[in-house]
Amino acid sequence: MTDVAGQGSASDDDRPILTNRQGHPVYDNQNQRTVGARGPATLENYQFLEKISHFDRERIPERVVHARGVTTYGYFESYGKWGDEPISRYTRAKLFREEGKRTDVAVRFSTVIGGRDSSEAARDPRGFAVKFYTEDGNWDLVGNNLGVFFIRDAIKFPDVIHSLKPDPVSHEQKPARIFDFMSQTPESMHMLVNLFGPRGIPADYRHMQGFGVNTYKWVNQEGDTVLVKYHWMPKQGVKSMTEEDAAAVQAGELGHATKDLYEAIRRGDYPEWELLVQVMEDHDHPELDFDPLDDTKTWPEQEFPPRPVGRMVLDRTVSNYFAENEQIAFGTGVLVDGLDFSDDKMLVGRTFSYSDTQRYRVGPNYLQLPVNQPKNATVHTNQRDGQMAYDQDGHGENPEVNYEPSITGGLREGTYPTADEQGPEIRGRLTRKRIPRTNDYLQAGQRFRLMEDWERDDLVKNFIDLISQTDRAVQERMVWHFLLVENELGLRVGEGLGISPKDVAHLEPLASQDLTDEDRKRLENLG
Numbered sequence: 001m002t003d004v005a006g007q008g009s010a011s012d013d014d015r016p017i018l019t020n021r022q023g024h025p026v027y028d029n030q031n032q033r034t035v036g037a038r039g040p041a042t043l044e045n046y047q048f049l050e051k052i053s054h055f056d057r058e059r060i061p062e063r064v065v066h067a068r069g070v071t072t073y074g075y076f077e078s079y080g081k082w083g084d085e086p087i088s089r090y091t092r093a094k095l096f097r098e099e100g101k102r103t104d105v106a107v108r109f110s111t112v113i114g115g116r117d118s119s120e121a122a123r124d125p126r127g128f129a130v131k132f133y134t135e136d137g138n139w140d141l142v143g144n145n146l147g148v149f150f151i152r153d154a155i156k157f158p159d160v161i162h163s164l165k166p167d168p169v170s171h172e173q174k175p176a177r178i179f180d181f182m183s184q185t186p187e188s189m190h191m192l193v194n195l196f197g198p199r200g201i202p203a204d205y206r207h208m209q210g211f212g213v214n215t216y217k218w219v220n221q222e223g224d225t226v227l228v229k230y231h232w233m234p235k236q237g238v239k240s241m242t243e244e245d246a247a248a249v250q251a252g253e254l255g256h257a258t259k260d261l262y263e264a265i266r267r268g269d270y271p272e273w274e275l276l277v278q279v280m281e282d283h284d285h286p287e288l289d290f291d292p293l294d295d296t297k298t299w300p301e302q303e304f305p306p307r308p309v310g311r312m313v314l315d316r317t318v319s320n321y322f323a324e325n326e327q328i329a330f331g332t333g334v335l336v337d338g339l340d341f342s343d344d345k346m347l348v349g350r351t352f353s354y355s356d357t358q359r360y361r362v363g364p365n366y367l368q369l370p371v372n373q374p375k376n377a378t379v380h381t382n383q384r385d386g387q388m389a390y391d392q393d394g395h396g397e398n399p400e401v402n403y404e405p406s407i408t409g410g411l412r413e414g415t416y417p418t419a420d421e422q423g424p425e426i427r428g429r430l431t432r433k434r435i436p437r438t439n440d441y442l443q444a445g446q447r448f449r450l451m452e453d454w455e456r457d458d459l460v461k462n463f464i465d466l467i468s469q470t471d472r473a474v475q476e477r478m479v480w481h482f483l484l485v486e487n488e489l490g491l492r493v494g495e496g497l498g499i500s501p502k503d504v505a506h507l508e509p510l511a512s513q514d515l516t517d518e519d520r521k522r523l524e525n526l527g
């Protein structure tokens with residue numbers, strides 16, 4: 001016989017019997033138990049109640065951001081060295097140690113703002129999250145495709161996301177709300193110049209870059225630290241879409257990027273990315289015109305050349321979308337020995353947020369799920385119980401000793417692999433201040449000048465289309481910022497909105513920003 005999908009030919013006798021989760025065989029899956037053929041139904045209808053109440057709980061909350069995504073698997077292979085220099089000079093992380101060493105990875109690509117079934121052709125940053133299942137436990141590198149972010153302090157994250165998400169009244173995404181917020185957030189300019197040009201709609205996931213965005217540290221055997229930024233470069237090249245391309249794609253298919261990735265892997269055309277790392281000495285670099293811990297900035301490549309450290313190949317799709325894509329959980333706190341946090345204020349806030357949301361979204365035992373377990377390292381903890389506890393986290397020989405220290409057995413502390421002190425000494429008084437050297441416009445202007453003509457035209461057109469839907473006061477502020485980013489950008493967007501530099505000359509510098517001497521000179525010329 002042929003089954004519904006037209007594939008199988010198993011006879012009825014070979015097929016497993018349907019059961020419920022108690023192992024009870026199901027003899028009738030078509031009819032509830034009722035009194036007489038026409039009802040009423042009975043309350044002790046266990047099989048029916050189990051089936052329907054499980055169905056009622058099939059959905060877990062979707063991610064508050066990055067709800068739409070796709071997960072695939074593969075491996076990372078280390079180059080072991082940079083030219084003649086071993087990578088181990090900078091980090092003792094084992095996954096980089098030897099040339100050719102392979103580490104299993106799971107990678108989830110995503111959009112940010114839309115819900116779980118939203119369009120993958122939306123103008124939106126893309127998430128690029130990689131879980132390395134190393135022998136020292138998991139390392140998550142949770143990045144995006146644009147290299148910078150809208151804000152530099154985690155305390156502003158709920159606000160920036162609320163402005164980008166649909167209106168809480170009409171549930172529409174509204175440019176008026178987005179630019180109301182951005183016009184008072186000058187640090188967002190660099191991100192906006194990236195997001196509203198063609199790079200804001202990658203053609204698909206295989207043809208986009210990835211960046212760690214935040215600044216991390218590497219630590220070597222001696223406890224010396226350096227600051228690092230991560231970059232993923234696709235071997236497939238980078239391809240983007242204009243608004244028109246994207247409209248055509250999403251008219252036919254909302255999930256084109258997932259489909260593209262799955263089809264490539266199924267036909268054996270495995271996508272590949274090279275991982276490059278920029279390195280800086282671990283201090284605040286007063287000689288630079290930006291702070292190395294500021295995630296609205298990139299590090300100039302001439303001074304800090306990205307050095308290749310390995311490659312990543314994706315060669316396997318998930319076998320269950322829910323278990324492996326909806327329940328996979330990444331976080332910036334998930335680091336292994338030899339990799340560390342920097343004092344980047346976004347990074348610290350993110351590190352709290354990820355595991356907090358996952359305990360809510362998936363449950364307190366989310367790390368016991370197969371996709372999140374450190375499958376190449378062993379787990380022994382004294383964490384116990386909680387909803388959906390699956391086992392006892394490798395309790396060892398003495399399961400009754402679930403505390404430490406104990407002289408009767410149980411788990412013991414490890415020994416630091418090296419000195420337990422590292423990095424420069426930190427001093428300061430408690431305060432609430434923005435960082436010095438905010439320099440919000442310079443790199444945004446440099447990015448604009450690096451664009452090709454068609455990319456600039458696309459950016460200007462998109463800004464005019466969207467900002468024209470905002471209040472006049474917001475329009476003026478945006479033009480004022482754009483004139484500081486780059487004259488041409490301010491003039492062209494202003495012209496499209498009917499706003500001249502004279503019209504915005506009266507605007508005071510916004511309370512939330514510091515201007516450089518260069519910015520002030522530009523302002524003087526506005527009037």
Ligand code: HEM
Nearest residue numbers: 063066108127128129143144149154157213349350353357
């Ligand atoms: C997902 C918070 C900034 C990249 C998430 C989630 C939260 C969150 C709550 C949902 C996680 C889940 O449900 O499993 C934050 C906060 C930020 C921040 C508080 C700033 C303070 C960033 C930045 C990037 C980024 C700067 C890019 C470098 C991602 C990615 C995901 C994600 C890729 C999806 C992970 C996945 O595929 O499951 N973020 N985020 N986030 N975030 Fe952030």
